[in-house]
Amino acid sequence: MNYLYDETFDGFLTCVKHHYYTENAEGIFPNSSAYQMDLTRYAMTVETDEDAARIVHRAIVNKISKWDAERVYRVFCTNEPEKEMKMLRYLRLGFKQGGRIRLLHGHPVVNDVQKAEQRLGCEVHRLCGLIRFSETQDKLLYAGFEPDNDVLEFLAPHFTDRFRYDPFILHDKRRDKALFAYNKEWQIAAFGEEEGQEIQMSEDEATYRRLWKEYFEVMATKERLNPACQRRFMPARYWKNITEMST
Amino acid sequence: MDGRVFEKLTVLGESAKYDVSCSSSGADRTNIGRLGNAACAGICHSWTADGRCMSLLKVLLSNDCAYDCKYCVNRRSADTKRCTFEPRELADITMEFYRRNYIEGLFLSSAVLRSPDNTVERMAECLAILREEYGFAGYIHAKVIPGVSPEILTQLGFVCDRLSVNIELPSSESLSLLAPQKKATAIFGPMRQITQAQIEQKTLRSPGFRERLLGKSSGAAGAVASAGIGGMSDTDSNHGRGMNADEDGIVPDGAGTLVPGGAGALAPVSRYKYKERFAPAGQTTQMIIGASPESDRQIITMSEALYRKFSLKRVYFSAYIPVADQPELPPLLTPPPLRREHRLYQADWLLRFYGYTADEIFTDSEPNLDVDLDPKVVWALRHLDYFPIEVNRASEEELLRIPGIGNTSVFRILRQRRIASVGYDDLKKMGVVLKRARYFLTVGGRYFGDVPFEPLAIRTALGGGVKPQISLFETMTPGLTLGGEHELFVR
Numbered sequence: 001m002n003y004l005y006d007e008t009f010d011g012f013l014t015c016v017k018h019h020y021y022t023e024n025a026e027g028i029f030p031n032s033s034a035y036q037m038d039l040t041r042y043a044m045t046v047e048t049d050e051d052a053a054r055i056v057h058r059a060i061v062n063k064i065s066k067w068d069a070e071r072v073y074r075v076f077c078t079n080e081p082e083k084e085m086k087m088l089r090y091l092r093l094g095f096k097q098g099g100r101i102r103l104l105h106g107h108p109v110v111n112d113v114q115k116a117e118q119r120l121g122c123e124v125h126r127l128c129g130l131i132r133f134s135e136t137q138d139k140l141l142y143a144g145f146e147p148d149n150d151v152l153e154f155l156a157p158h159f160t161d162r163f164r165y166d167p168f169i170l171h172d173k174r175r176d177k178a179l180f181a182y183n184k185e186w187q188i189a190a191f192g193e194e195e196g197q198e199i200q201m202s203e204d205e206a207t208y209r210r211l212w213k214e215y216f217e218v219m220a221t222k223e224r225l226n227p228a229c230q231r232r233f234m235p236a237r238y239w240k241n242i243t244e245m246s247t
Numbered sequence: 248m249d250g251r252v253f254e255k256l257t258v259l260g261e262s263a264k265y266d267v268s269c270s271s272s273g274a275d276r277t278n279i280g281r282l283g284n285a286a287c288a289g290i291c292h293s294w295t296a297d298g299r300c301m302s303l304l305k306v307l308l309s310n311d312c313a314y315d316c317k318y319c320v321n322r323r324s325a326d327t328k329r330c331t332f333e334p335r336e337l338a339d340i341t342m343e344f345y346r347r348n349y350i351e352g353l354f355l356s357s358a359v360l361r362s363p364d365n366t367v368e369r370m371a372e373c374l375a376i377l378r379e380e381y382g383f384a385g386y387i388h389a390k391v392i393p394g395v396s397p398e399i400l401t402q403l404g405f406v407c408d409r410l411s412v413n414i415e416l417p418s419s420e421s422l423s424l425l426a427p428q429k430k431a432t433a434i435f436g437p438m439r440q441i442t443q444a445q446i447e448q449k450t451l452r453s454p455g456f457r458e459r460l461l462g463k464s465s466g467a468a469g470a471v472a473s474a475g476i477g478g479m480s481d482t483d484s485n486h487g488r489g490m491n492a493d494e495d496g497i498v499p500d501g502a503g504t505l506v507p508g509g510a511g512a513l514a515p516v517s518r519y520k521y522k523e524r525f526a527p528a529g530q531t532t533q534m535i536i537g538a539s540p541e542s543d544r545q546i547i548t549m550s551e552a553l554y555r556k557f558s559l560k561r562v563y564f565s566a567y568i569p570v571a572d573q574p575e576l577p578p579l580l581t582p583p584p585l586r587r588e589h590r591l592y593q594a595d596w597l598l599r600f601y602g603y604t605a606d607e608i609f610t611d612s613e614p615n616l617d618v619d620l621d622p623k624v625v626w627a628l629r630h631l632d633y634f635p636i637e638v639n640r641a642s643e644e645e646l647l648r649i650p651g652i653g654n655t656s657v658f659r660i661l662r663q664r665r666i667a668s669v670g671y672d673d674l675k676k677m678g679v680v681l682k683r684a685r686y687f688l689t690v691g692g693r694y695f696g697d698v699p700f701e702p703l704a705i706r707t708a709l710g711g712g713v714k715p716q717i718s719l720f721e722t723m724t725p726g727l728t729l730g731g732e733h734e735l736f737v738r
């Protein structure tokens with residue numbers, strides 16, 4: 001049986017329940033992909049059931065571990081292709097193996113999950129450096145960016161610590177949501193493209209951007225040009241949101 | 248903002264960029280040009296067009312230098328544009344860049360503006376504005392100007408995370424030839440003071456720790472003061488062209504910072520003004536590679552000694568890029584010895600993380616690193632009788648000696664072995680570089696190399712050519728006596 005779900009974590013956990021109590025899952029897909037694949041005929045739409053989700057979650061924590069429950073959530077936040085089935089396979093193995101599953105690095109099921117998780121971690125780490133803030137007219141710091149994975153909440157600890165006294169907004173333009181933070185507290189809420197565009201920059205903003213760009217140009221050693229290396233660390237898809245790389 | 252700030256930032260950034268150090272917050276990282284290093288522990292903010300990680304605003308406070316070091320673009324005799332930042336100007340730029348997440352902190356260096364004391368005082372003023380007035384919490388690394396007085400250095404230390412005093416050149420002969428105003432004394436004095444201040448506040452285990460364990464020296468202070476940096480080499484008899492402390496009169500030094508003769512304190516007990524800590528991220532240094540004739544063995548031996556005696560966090564190497572046509576230096580069009588720099592970093596890595604000693608890395612007949620091959624491979628080829636190593640039985644130390652296996656892979660191998668034996672395919676998933684490692688290991692008794700198990704065959708399989716024995720340096724630099732060992736300018 002193929003399952004369609006609403007792309008929430010609870011929705012996914014509900015699918016896990018159906019896998020065990022209704023019929024084995026052959027595929028789990030987001031609702032939105034149903035039309036492309038003509039799945040509507042062969043798939044069942046799963047109604048997200050919070051109680052079921054909570055039960056499954058508790059089972060993961062008790063039978064595998066809390067850490068693995070978090071791990072599955074991290075994988076859920078990635079854009080890994082077919083992540084749902086990879087997560088399900090991991091959980092099935094986990095229910096058999098218990099907490100030692102995380103030690104089975106060589107196992108393909110574990111390896112899949114591990115890789116997806118690493119990619120998320122890698123993007124989070126990279127974005128800690130690559131996100132660029134601008135100062136708005138009201139002296140807020142605003143940063144718009146387009147991450148591959150759903151990373152907002154994973155960025156929160158780093159930036160709330162860094163900007164302890166500056167209120168700031170981290171805007172995921174791809175998912176139309178933003179993290180609002182001040183004084184170590186934060187929350188995530190919907191935030192559209194237009195709302196982002198309405199923000200006015202402070203007077204000094206342009207000057208500091210120009211100053212940074214000029215400095216950046218100067219710092220490249222002409223004798224050692226190596227754009228491939230630059231692109232490897234700073235992928236081109238991020239450039240339009242990086243002050244020194246955008247035009 | 249004043250329009251001249253643009254000019255100052257570009258001119259003073261340009262001057263500072265040849266510095267190789269790019270580490271932040273104690274987590275070390277260096278990207279070595281085209282042979283870039285992907286393992287990045289600290290946060291990098293940007294990468295320049297030459298592929299180097301940029302995480303700090305790297306800039307000079309001034310390039311208006313009173314000295315005349317031959318290898319330097321800012322030497323007194325060079326005709327170049329001179330600029331100097333006002334302390335507040337630079338503090339403002341740093342703070343604004345930091346808020347926008349362009350940078351993780353500031354790497355501040357300077358030319359000698361009138362005198363070392365005057366320069367460092369201004370640096371400290373700028374940093375105090377940042378820390379105290381603006382509440383800047385980012386990372387600060389400052390270069391100490393050799394010859395600065397201890398009181399002023401103390402001020403600087405308390406507003407910095409990390410300090411460095413550059414050795415510049417690997418021997419005192421080269422130093423007096425190429426940087427006549429800089430004395431080894433003036434370099435090691437501040438270095439020792441920094442080490443000492445850190446011991447006092449207990450951020451450091453005292454240097455010479457290892458020697459004391461081995462019963463070679465009486466105490467921490469003794470180790471530093473009496474051994475200095477030339478006496479440091481237990482091996483300096485045969486290749487000891489390192490700087491020699493006693494010869495250079497380091498003990499006690501002219502500024503009177505020393506209690507003579509290796510007794511207790513080395514520097515006057517500093518009056519700790521603030522609650523802040525003195526350079527909590529330790530100190531580093533830098534050497535220019537390829538401007539002077541020292542062998543790799545001398546350079547690595549020197550680094551090893553610096554790590555032991557002064558507990559330095561890092562020694563950085565910087566391939567010399569010719570900036571001036573001087574008889575004592577390689578000619579203007581000499582390409583910077585980047586591969587050599589890269590191999591030196593690899594050797595340095597072996598010292599710091601793999602438990603090798605300088606004497607293991609070199610032999611008397613090979614005082615330089617092989618530019619074609621990783622020094623770890625070279626060592627393994629020289630000791631083929633230790634190999635191949637069975638990954639399912641070897642100890643941690645043995646595993647670490649296998650080329651292509653690093654600390655992380657060793658950790659993973661050991662972890663996996665507790666559950667099940669390791670197969671050849673598992674190794675790849677554990678991050679082992681099989682391209683190199685397969686010639687040096689067996690898995691469950693099976694050998695995976697595709698050439699006969701002998702040095703030459705493996706060497707060729709790994710891309711090592713026949714070693715070039717050309718000595719170009721000799722013809723390029725009359726006036727320096729060389730042992731015909733400098734084939735390294737050939738690329």
Ligand code: SF4
Binds near residue numbers: 315320357
């Ligand atoms: S003191 Fe520093 S800036 Fe001045 S000439 Fe020497 S190396 Fe250059």
